[in-house]
Amino acid sequence: MSRISETTIPNPPTGGFIDRLLSSPQYGERWGRHWLDLARYADTQGGSVDCPIPAARLYRDYVIDAFTADKPYDEFIREQIAGDLMAAEGPDGRFRERVIATGFLGLSIRNGIFKHYHPELIIEDTIDTIGRSILGLTIRCSRCHDHKVEPISTADYYRLYGIFASSGYPFSGSELPGFSAGESVLLVTPAQWAALPIGHRRGIEGLRATIARTLANHPAQKDLERKRKRLAGDVRRYHQLRGRGDFDVVLRTSIDDQDIRIREEISKLDNSVRKLWYDLKGTERLAGLERAYAMREASARDVHVQVGGDPFDPGPLVRRGVPEILARDQQLEIPAGQSGRLQLARWLTSPDNPLTPRVAVNYIWQFHFGKGIVSTSDDFGLGGNPPPIRNCWTGWPGSSSTTTGLSSTCTG
Structure with a gap:
């Protein structure tokens, strides 16, 4: 504070001084903390057993490094949804960080000491986190019935569900003898x-x-x-x-x-x-x-609606994709044998999806000033609070409906 006072009295801070603050490791740590809160980061797996996840620190460091380096927001999101698939496309120098980035999904809550215990709850946590942190929507409310407030159906929920049911989640394992060993991803390129x-x-x-x-x-x-x-x-x-x-x-x-x-x-x-x-x-x-607590591809499949949220009461089969209200008649085209995570990652950050940049800018505003332009930062839907001024996004950063180049240090 004394350095700031010396710099600002009687003159305002210079651009160089602000740039030094923005490029400091402490900036990445502070802003990384905000994202880690949205990503429900923890060093343990949650649930009733809460086993430790030693490799979780790699995802924490990835987030801090991303903010310190001012990684473009669209790339930041894509890596966390499908970094393992992007890593396979190269270059080898980006392999490690991209695989680690999928810890965003991998850290979804576990509900026991067995690897396959209640997968429907693991995926529910994944969908809820993506909905609130990236899209500003309460999608999980559609798991058991059509959303009571938003135009999101149960079928929409299971379109997304199928993408993550086709993905392999890591597992921390249990330190107790006789229970499941852990499962994680080896950080090694073919070369x-x-x-x-x-x-x-x-x-x-x-x-x-x-x-x-x-x-x-x-x-x-x-x-x-x-x-x-x-x-x-x-x-x-x-x-x-x-x-x-x-x-x-x-x-x-x-x-x-x-x-x-x-x-x-x-x-x-x-x-x-x-x-x-x-x-x-x-x-x-x-x-x-080295191993990372990260995602991988699994057997690709569409899933049935779980009637009333019951995984043992199957309803209609639905194709993997995104909610119809957001698809705008252009559903994801997922090639055979792929989960759909890469297509979802691209859709989330495409110019056709205006929610992602607006939600991002709103969170940045909230973390700077204590309250977002939309006060319900994780709910841009009908159930949330409207912005104070109609059409207030016009002329604001993010109003261009694209995340390309969006930055947390300079949103203009």
Whole structure:
């Protein structure tokens, strides 16, 4: 403060002084904190168990570095939605940061110590975060029913849901013996992999193959999904036959009994894989390799609407895409075999999408002055507060309906 006072009294700050402040590491740390809040960043996975995520720090550092370097906002968003896919296109010098950037999605909340426990809640958190932080919309309200306020249908929600159901999420794992080991992404380009000593490559490939065979052949892996579906069916049948009178007590007993049996089977599988997994990570460390809590592609598929938000009560099949009200009759064209994240990332930052730059400018205004131009910064919809002046965006930064070159240090 004394340096600022000396500079500003009696003269206003010079451009050089302001530029030094904007280019300082402390600027990146302060503004990175704001984005990390929107991205619900934490060093643990959340939920009831809240296991630590050691690699989460890489995403935190990516965000700070992005603000320090004044990375263009459109690029910043695209990397966080589909950085792993952009990394595959090159150049190799951007590979690491782009993969790490997808920690924005990977940090979605987990709800237990098993990797595949309640994926519908993980994806719900992803959709809600993208909706509020990038689009300024409360999309998650459409998971169980058509939105009560906005023109967003349940089918719209599951268009987005399919994109993330076709993506592979990382998992922090549990430190408790007998529970799921972690899963993350190796930060190595094809060229770097080819340059590794052949002994390291063979050791890593051999352990990967052994883990894959163990997972594929273990009865627990094959039976788990069938048992979960049967459990859900038993619960619904009991509810329909007996009504609500003493439903909670009997349901809790049924789930507890089933959970014990399912947990025992998964524990057998995880115990057999855990040592292999630790051997694999040890071999990778010897090779100087690093892992990120990041996203990857999975089996691409469209999904059914989950009636009432129940994953075991499928409704109509919907194609992956974006809400119809925002698509403007130009839905995403997702090639076969792709999740759609890359297409979503491009759409979010395209000139055809005016919400992204306006929401960004509004957050920048809020963090500078304490209140956004639109006071409900995460809700630009009918349920939020309108701007104080009609058509106030005309002539404002972001009114050009593009994120290209949009900067947090100079929005004009």
